[in-house]
Amino acid sequence: MTERPPARAAEAAPEPPAASAVDAAPAERPPVLSVRGLSVRFLLPGGRRIAAVTDARFDVAPGECLVLIGESGCGKSVLASALLGLLPANAQTSGGALLGELDLLTAGEPTLARTVRGRRVGLIPQSPAAHLTPVRTIRSQMEETVAQLTGVRGRAALRSAAERAAARAGFPRDHLDRHPHELSGGLAQRAATALALIGDAPLLLADEPTTGLDRDLVDHTVDELRRHIDADRALLMITHDLAAAERIADRVAVMYAGRIVELTGADTFFGSPGPRHPYSRGLLEALPDRSFTPIPGLPPELGGLPDGCAFAARCDRATDACTALPPFTGPVACHHPLPAPTPEDLRA
């Protein structure tokens, strides 16, 4: 089991028993983000419709890290793009995604560009090296972002504000005059994180922030991200890396074939009694430090999903009941979830 970083918010307060913590947001304050029945369809030539995301529902509470887990093509990155208004033109969205009072799905590009991206949602990109402008120094990119997103004006003031921003993400001051290609993967990640933090956005959105990094750097990166979650700031992280998720998450949402199939506390999920949805269980068991056994078969095509449970063809618990779509009840969408924790399990 991975060690959790010391700054973990959940350790500050005793956690309620896992089973009851499942749906309740950890704080009484209103959620930073409230996603309600979000669906995304892509319309392809020839009338094909791809159901990339279907009826996603979750809240992200202040001070919380929610990690969205799934394999490539499950819809998790599409969901992130929908929240940022970055979907291609052939996408249709429905449902809602409330950031405070603002519905991100209907806000429109001018509002998103002027008031949301960077200011209310800080994006930590998948590939920091590609996200940074290659021909400019980190310092000039920091100063530009400070000028754009804050009231700071004047050369000297911008310079020191940029240095403070760099320091916040642990980016060394003596590397500020370098270009992105002169940075290691870890420092490029810190530069991107520093840029994402400048606007003091209440929600950080990290899309596969650890892809291609070494395990040590993965640990380091997620620990740093964790450090930036505080009473006022929440993190929604999207990843296929379960070890990274285990290290940082307060809660875990598992996505399969465009739907969230399980949403539960990280301790319940990674610890005992473990996930209750057969897909989540299979994903976890596939890890090299667990049974290293793949889930048989392949995920279904998002253009031709079955009417019932999309996991049925691969599921060893499937019955006739599974030809009907399982509703999301409790923490899982499954007709035959694995056993709920008993009181003995909880005490153990």
Add this chain to the structure above:
Amino acid sequence: MLELRDVTAGYDRRAPVVRNATLTVAPGEAVGLLGPSGCGKSTLARVTALLHRPDSGHVVLDGAPVHRYRHRAPRAQRTAVGVVFQQPRLSADPRLRLTDLIAEPLRATGRRSSVPERVAELAGTVGLTPDLLTRRPHEVSDGQLQRACLARALVLRPRWLVCDEMTAMLDASTTAALVRAVEDYRTATGAGLLAVGHDRLLLNRWCDRTVHWDTVTPKRAPMPVRTPG
């Protein structure tokens, strides 16, 4: 045996990224090569797959030193090593249907007649369904494309397999599935494996032994020393 003898390689002779690498894989053995990103292990993987000529040192395949690399390597040596890279999108020709992607090495070596049988067999090995075989790379997921790339690497029945960060982009289940496909192939054929990666847990679970980059490329002053033998 698959031997790397004192291999120095890179893209600029004055600043090689691999210095004096020495490593041996026995027939049927699975060796994990563990190293941080950017250390040069991908370059060494390319040398091992005969895709990159070293500045000095040798690759020795089953006792025969390799003198020519890339397309100039003798066919018998070239086809003795199969290779899978980290990013399937960079290594797969976007115009080819998956079935042609897998069959391409057969066609290139004049074994056209065995294409239908071999492709069907390998699709089963790597877990690709028939409907996926007619698609092109942009119509499948990363994991599905990587399955096809593994099938292509196995299609000529190599005695040696090099997997360079084969699963770094993939989810846990697809990772386990691809590793199982490699291991099934090795069990059936006795092929040896060099698995290059940065995930210690994965390599330890997968391989017979794992060596660290630092022990493969001992730090020493670059001197024009000739090692006997």
